[in-house]
Amino acid sequence: MPDDSPRILLIDSYDSFTYNLASLCRRAIPNCIVHIVENDKISVDQLVDIIPYLSAIVISPGPGSPANDEDIGVVKHVWKLAEEHILPIFGVCLGLQSLAIEFGASLRRLNAVKHGQISHLDHTGQELFEGISNIEAVRYHSLHVVLEDCPDLQCLAWADDGEENGRVVMALKHISKPFWAVQYHPESVRSSSGLEVIHNFWRLAEDWTISRQRVTRPWTIEAENIVGIPWPGVSLIFPEPKSQQFITRPTVVTRVTECSRFPVVDVCEAIGAAEEDPDFVMLESAAQPGRFTIIGCLHDRSTRISYSVTDDKVALRTSDKTIWEPLGSDGIWTWLARFMSSHRANGGEPSIPFWGGLVGYLSYELGLQGLTPNLSLHDSQVERHSDVNLVFVDRSIVYDQLEGKVYVQSLLADDQDWLSSIVSTLQQKFDRSNTSSSLVPPLFENATVKLPDKETYIKQIQQAKEYLFAGDSYELCLTAPTQISIPKRTNEDKSSSSWDLYKILRDRNPAPHSAYIRLHPSTLVSSSPERFLSYSRTPGSVCQLRPIKGTVRKGPGISRAVAEEALIGSKKEVAENLMIVDLIRHDLHGVVGDDVEVKQFCGVEEYETVWQLVSVIEGKVAGEMSMRSDLDVGWEVLQHSSPPGSMTGAPKKRSVEILHSLENKDRGVYSGVFGYWCVSGGGDWSVTIRSCFKHDEEDKASSELPSREVWTLGAGGAITALSDAEAEWEEMIIKVESVLRAFTDNYRAL
Numbered sequence: 063m064p065d066d067s068p069r070i071l072l073i074d075s076y077d078s079f080t081y082n083l084a085s086l087c088r089r090a091i092p093n094c095i096v097h098i099v100e101n102d103k104i105s106v107d108q109l110v111d112i113i114p115y116l117s118a119i120v121i122s123p124g125p126g127s128p129a130n131d132e133d134i135g136v137v138k139h140v141w142k143l144a145e146e147h148i149l150p151i152f153g154v155c156l157g158l159q160s161l162a163i164e165f166g167a168s169l170r171r172l173n174a175v176k177h178g179q180i181s182h183l184d185h186t187g188q189e190l191f192e193g194i195s196n197i198e199a200v201r202y203h204s205l206h207v208v209l210e211d212c213p214d215l216q217c218l219a220w221a222d223d224g225e226e227n228g229r230v231v232m233a234l235k236h237i238s239k240p241f242w243a244v245q246y247h248p249e250s251v252r253s254s255s256g257l258e259v260i261h262n263f264w265r266l267a268e269d270w271t272i273s274r275q276r277v278t279r280p281w282t283i284e285a286e287n288i289v290g291i292p293w294p295g296v297s298l299i300f301p302e303p304k305s306q307q308f309i310t311r312p313t314v315v316t317r318v319t320e321c322s323r324f325p326v327v328d329v330c331e332a333i334g335a336a337e338e339d340p341d342f343v344m345l346e347s348a349a350q351p352g353r354f355t356i357i358g359c360l361h362d363r364s365t366r367i368s369y370s371v372t373d374d375k376v377a378l379r380t381s382d383k384t385i386w387e388p389l390g391s392d393g394i395w396t397w398l399a400r401f402m403s404s405h406r407a408n409g410g411e412p413s414i415p416f417w418g419g420l421v422g423y424l425s426y427e428l429g430l431q432g433l434t435p436n437l438s439l440h441d442s443q444v445e446r447h448s449d450v451n452l453v454f455v456d457r458s459i460v461y462d463q464l465e466g467k468v469y470v471q472s473l474l475a476d477d478q479d480w481l482s483s484i485v486s487t488l489q490q491k492f493d494r495s496n497t498s499s500s501l502v503p504p505l506f507e508n509a510t511v512k513l514p515d516k517e518t519y520i521k522q523i524q525q526a527k528e529y530l531f532a533g534d535s536y537e538l539c540l541t542a543p544t545q546i547s548i549p550k551r552t553n554e555d556k557s558s559s560s561w562d563l564y565k566i567l568r569d570r571n572p573a574p575h576s577a578y579i580r581l582h583p584s585t586l587v588s589s590s591p592e593r594f595l596s597y598s599r600t601p602g603s604v605c606q607l608r609p610i611k612g613t614v615r616k617g618p619g620i621s622r623a624v625a626e627e628a629l630i631g632s633k634k635e636v637a638e639n640l641m642i643v644d645l646i647r648h649d650l651h652g653v654v655g656d657d658v659e660v661k662q663f664c665g666v667e668e669y670e671t672v673w674q675l676v677s678v679i680e681g682k683v684a685g686e687m688s689m690r691s692d693l694d695v696g697w698e699v700l701q702h703s704s705p706p707g708s709m710t711g712a713p714k715k716r717s718v719e720i721l722h723s724l725e726n727k728d729r730g731v732y733s734g735v736f737g738y739w740c741v742s743g744g745g746d747w748s749v750t751i752r753s754c755f756k757h758d759e760e761d762k763a764s765s766e767l768p769s770r771e772v773w774t775l776g777a778g779g780a781i782t783a784l785s786d787a788e789a790e791w792e793e794m795i796i797k798v799e800s801v802l803r804a805f806t807d808n809y810r811a812l
């Protein structure tokens with residue numbers, strides 16, 4: 063970087079769009095270097111110390127109000143810096159509101175809040191808008207400013223909200239100081255001319271700098287100590303443990319067989335799925351657009367890895383022993399990265415994504431731990447179930463339904479006998495069609511269902527909306543647990559009720575991300591439609607996220623065209639989806655840097671019981687870094703994007719805090735992710751929705767229902783300012799029913 067590269071300080075108010083703004087600045091301002099610092103991590107004195115090194119400051123959007131010191135932090139002081147410290151500043155949304163109120167404008171709530179909605183702007187064609195004709199502006203705000211008796215400020219753009227809000231200020235400038243700001247989000251993927259607006263800001267900033275003959279100081283280590291290294295940084299590297307670098311990696315040995323029909327259930331039962339005792343894992347593509355089905359062939363030496371967020375150690379368990387390893391200061395994510403780095407393997411079939419590796423789930427609270435470490439969990443008093451529950455799969459079967467091929471694989475040395483015996487078992491299963499075990503079991507008798515309390519849920523929706531009206535969040539994914547109890551099998555009966563449940567679920571609600579994960583004491587049965595994150599193997603890993611937002615129940619008369627009208631034609635549904643797309647772009651940018659692209663915006667996809675609105679976002683690390691095979695980009699993205707944005711809302715941090723206080727219960731396995739991380743470096747994780755889970759101990763502990771097993775089925779939906787409480791309750795129930803149909807047809811709510 064040349065020494066005269068402009069340095070920009072981006073002050074972040076804990077928004078979920080900040081990295082989108084940082085990336086836009088990097089593209090709009092030639093050679094610029096962006097440092098990002100949170101608004102409560104730098105004092106006014108430190109700000110004054112750093113200013114001589116900076117060319118400009120950019121103020122991010124954010125939750126809350128600029129009138130609230132805790133929400134705005136140091137930002138409120140930047141507008142009132144002494145004359146000799148002044149420098150060009152560009153504010154976005156909360157940033158505009160802060161500028162406005164510091165110079166006398168009043169701050170009001172919008173009558174009709176605008177979250178993820180697109181407005182056409184009227185503007186002066188000057189300053190920020192020079193050379194730009196039409197602007198489509200994405201808005202995420204509940205508050206707005208009114209310029210009365212504030213002669214220092216001049217309005218540059220408006221949105222005409224008609225009867226809803228009248229004319230709303232969309233951009234302004236200070237008449238004598240180099241301060242400009244916009245109320246809308248130029249960094250949103252659906253805003254037009256974002257680059258040009260920032261470019262114009264930069265032109266204005268440079269003009270002002272020249273007219274003042276302001277010069278910036280060359281960067282120093284002291285300056286870096288205040289605001290840290292520039293973004294994107296190099297936090298990505300998990301170096302391989304030294305001792306491993308020279309060790310030859312194991313080679314995956316694979317046997318390939320063709321088969322036109324793969325009897326998943328029979329194959330699983332042949333390797334132990336039907337008995338309750340042994341652990342068992344399977345990730346099944348039970349519906350389009352899924353392609354691969356992955357079956358773990360576990361054995362006595364398979365290593366189980368579990369960890370709870372209230373612990374400082376990780377458990378490694380095989381059938382005969384458990385070892386506890388202290389995590390020290392590294393934390394579980396780095397520990398797992400090291401584990402995988404020392405289990406890398408070569409030589410698998412390039413055309414299949416899984417050669418062996420970790421399979422299992424990560425809870426919602428594991429994601430919270432990184433995002434809001436100080437949040438005290440609701441269930442922290444009781445002994446927590448594992449937040450990380452994984453098994454290292456070194457023998458596996460992968461079925462590629464597109465190519466009609468089955469791959470039997472082993473990472474173990476000298477494992478030919480096992481490979482041969484499994485191949486011959488499979489051959490027998492392929493030859494015999496329609497065995498009795500592939501019949502779908504009958505539904506459970508006497509299933510009792512405890513739905514969430516409707517009144518409470520409706521009240522929570524109203525409370526959520528109050529936060530949305532106040533500007534604390536733009537969208538909140540509210541959820542609630544349903545509990546189902548079914549008769550427990552006797553001790554003599556070794557058959558697995560959860561496997562029966564899975565067989566019914568895959569028949570009644572087949573899904574691209576179906577899964578059966580029995581890692582005692584916890585079992586997860588899933589029919590998830592939603593991929594969270596997949597990453598191709600290193601080097602050159604590409605990360606793909608596929609958020610779903612927008613749901614329509616299938617039924618008579620609901621053709622694709624009708625569903626499209628109800629989804630793409632709905633301002634509310636598109637707004638919900640857009641918000642998550644922008645949030646996910648931010649999450650991805652935060653790890654990979656600039657190279658993030660929306661590949662599909664709001665596509666309508668068909669599932670067994672619902673139509674869904676789905677977007678696809680991809681990102682990768684650019685340049686030389688991308689060629690490093692020790693760079694676990696996908697794992698970093700998973701860590702920094704958990705819990706999935708479609709399960710939280712935006713801005714993520716404030717939204718999860720609000721949800722935590724509203725829901726009054728930990729989500730546990732629900733709302734987290736399940737999937738795999740392959741020994742080749744690739745991975746695929748789905749969102750744990752349309753799923754249910756149980757913990758063995760709870761059956762034992764439950765004195766009221768000693769002979770019953772209890773399943774928890776979480777469900778919810780995104781609450782926005784436009785939400786109708788009854789409709790949201792209905793949507794949550796539709797999602798509950800998609801899984802409930804595996805237990806019972808006629809549930810009687812308790």
Ligand SMILES: C=C(O[C@@H]1C=C(C(=O)O)C=C[C@H]1O)C(=O)O
Nearest residue numbers: 611612613708751777778779780
């Ligand atoms: C919260 C759930 O689903 C999430 C919310 C959706 C929505 O609001 O439309 C859609 C898919 C999921 O991201 C759930 O299934 O429980």
Ligand SMILES: NC(=O)CC[C@H](N)C(=O)O
Nearest residue numbers: 123124155156204205533
């Ligand atoms: N996106 C934003 O910065 C929003 C600002 C403020 N919290 C509002 O809702 O109006």
